[in-house]
Amino acid sequence: MITMKDIIREGDPILREVASEVDLPPSEENKETLEEMLQYLKNSQDEQICDRYNLRPGVGLAAPQIGLSKRMLAVHFTDFNEKLYSYGLFNPRIVSHSVEKAYLTSGEGCLSVDREVPGYVPRYARVTIKATDLEGNEVKLRLRDFAAIVFQHEIDHLNGVMFYDHIDPDNPFKEPENAKPLD
């Protein structure tokens, strides 16, 4: 079971590496790892389990955050329209995106960052993702708004990018150009 002691915190160079593609079809080991990452997210959103094991709730998790420089990510959340997104993905990539940007007015956080870093994180408002899922199937996801934000946050981790890299250091709460606020 993944708990907070397994989560790599900022300062560890692995969070700044470009993670390696995994071989397909995925190995049993990589499938088990991705299942564990997905289970962490579900556990972290269950009040009893979360309290019992002192987990930080998370809507996504990328393999570098548990010390594996592999292009694997898990997400588990419902978006503003109550649509459930629950995926373990291998080799996810953004194949197209909108010009328009979007940002969470609440800013972002990260399980690997034990501090608040205030400011708007401008991201693409809409992205199309291609990846291989836990069953070994090629998936194509067209995402917008909160779902697009979460997936971009996770894919950033596979490229050594942290959410605060996108915050304007001179004016963290400046309205980003051509971007829509998401409350």
Ligand SMILES: OCN(O)CCCc1ccccc1
């Ligand atoms: O990498 C996952 N993680 O650190 C957990 C938080 C994920 C997340 C938080 C705010 C907005 C988008 C995504």
Ligand code: NI
């Ligand atoms: Ni993160």
